[in-house]
Amino acid sequence: MRFVDIIEKKKNGGSLTREEIHDWISGYVDGRIPDYQTSALLMAIIFRGMNEEETFYLTDEMLRSGDRIDLSGIEGLKADKHSTGGVGDKTSLVLAPLAAACGVKMAKMSGRGLGFTGGTIDKLESISGFSAELPREDFIRQVNEIGLAIAGQTGNLVPADKKLYALRDVTGTVDSIPLIASSIMSKKLAAGSDVIVLDVKYGSGAFMKTPEEAGKLAETMIRIGTMAGKKVRAVISSMVSPLGNAVGNSLEVIEAVQTLKGQGPEDLLQLCMEIGSLILQETGKAGSETEAKEMLSAALAEGSALEKLRQMVIRQGGDVRLIDDTDLFEKAPLLTQVCASEDGYLESIDALAIGNLAMRAGAGRARKEDQIDPAAGILLKKKPGDRICAGDVLAEAYHRQSLSAEWMRECKAAFVIRKEETKPVSLIHSIL
Helix, strand or coil: CCHHHHHHHHHCCCCCCHHHHHHHHHHHHCCCCCHHHHHHHHHHHHHHCCCHHHHHHHHHHHHCCCECCCCCCCCCCEEEEEECCCCCCCHHHHHHHHHHHCCCEEEEEECCCCECCCCHHHHHCCCCCCCCCCCHHHHHHHHHHHCEEEEECCCCECHHHHHHHHHHHHHCCCCCHHHHHHHHHHHHHHCCCCEEEEEEEECCCCCECCHHHHHHHHHHHHHHHHHCCCEEEEEEEECCCCCCCEECHHHHHHHHHHHHCCCCCHHHHHHHHHHHHHHHHHCCCCCCHHHHHHHHHHHHHHCHHHHHHHHHHHHCCCCCHHHHCHHHCCCCCEEEEEECCCCEEEEEECHHHHHHHHHHHHHCECCCCCCCCCCCEEEECCCCCCEECCCCEEEEEEECCCCCHHHHHHHHHCEEEECCCCCCCCCEEEEC
């Protein structure tokens, strides 16, 4: 069959066979099928969609386009967590040590960020000396010995996704649940874990804008994982406002350490407890939600979760003194406060606006080649639901270059203040 016939078939609402999807992905990766034809097929998928089988076939073919990580050398069930992205999302830095302290093998592959702030690896690399480049043998040995490793993606994992995503980004074909789900799950399945818990976010600071859209994406990813023989659960969580108080790389590591010391923000801890509970139950470490949360609470109270983070930092070459005393992190030379100009109640904080403002202050990348300033970022001093008085500090910005008057206006506008008291949006919408 000519590739144009495959395009026509999908354009007319037909379902693609596994063989047709294989021909497409293999041909696109090796250069036989050009960008313009793949773009046409992607646009047909945007309008016509893909059924459950097509979406799984696409995920599996993308997975098979490159290397897969073999974690069979790690004893017991291996667990991983994935977030669909957000502002101030340092969940992995708290969750992975927590779960490891409860006996789960957390073998996590993470990436760098493009956008608001760095990814998990960028955050960890704000710890002096920390290396995310672990040879496979060292990665497996570390997980077996301390139950935890967070490393950068190595090798030729899912090259089809890299190539397809770059094309989707410039052809207006990003917003398709089958394409989003197959992109995420091909990478998660390639990483080799047995249990995957997804944190699917919705709101201004997330790709999915409503809980209903996030639920559809989560259900699609769960079906893909189940068809691949994995245990998959999902939490639908709000990204209407940023998660926690810190937005920025070293600032978020500091907040994660504070949380592991029992001094972190309530919303961050709540999300980590919900995801951690699912991981413990799916790996058989706990028989119920109640038991799982009791185990997680004990790991916090006893300090064993914090000790797991210390062990990981030491094993991966980081300066553990920064975990023991977060005042040792490099400080940005400039601090600017943003203050309220009216009385009222804080209804919400525009996560998208805060994310973009943090990036412009130096905490993120607008382009892949941009350098991140680890010390740059924004600390939120108020949370939704708080009573606000004119003159109250809403946020503190940490930066090296002067911030414009426009930046200051936009930051103040991100804090939505109402005269009447309103109830903040619940962090956890549902669990699937």
